Amino acid sequence: MNLRRDVFQALADPTRRAILLLVASQSMTAGAIASNFDTARPTVSKHLQILTECELLEQEQNGREIYYHINAKKMKEAADFIEPFRTMWEDRFNKLEAVMKKNKK
Amino acid sequence: MEQKTKINAEDGKQELVITREFDLPVELLFKAHTEPEIVEQWMGTKVLKLESKKHGSYQFETTDAKGNKHGFNGVIHEFSPNRKITRTFEMENTPFGVQLEFYEFERLTDDTSKLTMQILYKSVAQRDQVLQLPFAQGLNMAHNRLQEAARKLIR
Numbered sequence: 001m002n003l004r005r006d007v008f009q010a011l012a013d014p015t016r017r018a019i020l021l022l023v024a025s026q027s028m029t030a031g032a033i034a035s036n037f038d039t040a041r042p043t044v045s046k047h048l049q050i051l052t053e054c055e056l057l058e059q060e061q062n063g064r065e066i067y068y069h070i071n072a073k074k075m076k077e078a079a080d081f082i083e084p085f086r087t088m089w090e091d092r093f094n095k096l097e098a099v100m101k102k103n104k105k
Numbered sequence: 106m107e108q109k110t111k112i113n114a115e116d117g118k119q120e121l122v123i124t125r126e127f128d129l130p131v132e133l134l135f136k137a138h139t140e141p142e143i144v145e146q147w148m149g150t151k152v153l154k155l156e157s158k159k160h161g162s163y164q165f166e167t168t169d170a171k172g173n174k175h176g177f178n179g180v181i182h183e184f185s186p187n188r189k190i191t192r193t194f195e196m197e198n199t200p201f202g203v204q205l206e207f208y209e210f211e212r213l214t215d216d217t218s219k220l221t222m223q224i225l226y227k228s229v230a231q232r233d234q235v236l237q238l239p240f241a242q243g244l245n246m247a248h249n250r251l252q253e254a255a256r257k258l259i260r
Contacts, residue, residue, distance in 0.1 A: 009233075011116055082112055085236050090110040093125045093220075095147040100133045103143070 007074065010054045015039060016047050020056060020070060027060065027069040114236060119229045121236070123222040131218035135187045135210050150177070159184045163192075179203075187212075194224075201235055202227050 010016055015037065022028065022036055034044040048068060051057040055074045060067045114121040127134050137143050139157035144150070144165075153164040158181065165177040176197035183191035190208040195201075207223040226232035 014117070017116065082114055082236055085238070086108070086110055086112045089112070089123055089125070090108065092147055092149070093110055093127070095149075096134075096137045097127055097129060099143060099146045100129050100137050103133070 007054045007056060010050050010056055013047070015044075016051055019044075019047055019051060020075070023057065023068050024070050027067040029065050029067055033068065114232070117229055119227070119232050120223060120225045121232060123224070124219065126213065126217060126219045128216065129218055130216055131187050131210050131212040134218045134220060138190060138208065157181070157184060179206075201231060204231075204235070 011020075018037070019033060022033060030045060030048055033048065034041045037044055048057065052059060052068070055071050057068045058071050060069060110123065110125045112121060112123050129137075137147065139155070141152040141155045144155060145152050148165070150165040150167045153166055155161075155163040161181045161184070163179055163181070167175050167177075169175065178195055178197065179193040181190060181192045183189055188210055190206075190210075192206050192208075193203050194206050195203040204227075205225040207221075207225075209221040209223075211219040211221070213219055224232075226235065
């Protein structure tokens, strides 16, 4: 539960979403990611740390460099976050439709 | 299969928008929101009071699997037949506070209609908590089923 909450909060930040978009197409080093932003390097590092902690990003050692790439499974989980809420309303509205069709006669 | 009910909850915003198209004339869609006996049937709640008019108020009560009662209430600010309902909504005895709801009813054809619900929360954090509720309840339900199954095994 806490983990999911963290993912949701991680995604709530526009810079972090931009980082995910950037890394979605290819693995990148922290330096390469930071060069895409005007934000100070330590700030970008902090964002990377948050994204890694909640497992939206994964680190991969390649020689002396650490590459960041996206964790597709976790991203999907985050997208599904809203699904139970949506299903709850879908069920209610399906019932509404059925009830009213019966009443129509 | 296409999902009929769509939810748009933009990150970092304290609102969400639920939309749904119905195979019903707009008059029936509207009626489903204003008559206590009908609301009870599709919302799965007991309607203690529902004054469908401007400045009217309403009170719902649901009973969960454990027999606990949960109260909901609110006040209707705008009531425009077959077009619009603006109301507040509050879950009693929860930290979620009050939310503001705009229901817009739209005629698409003689037999189809569309509902757009815009819900505003006090903060982004509060919206996100409410969004998580069914997820948390789902966990609880699974937990209850587990307990039931365990009880049967013990017998």
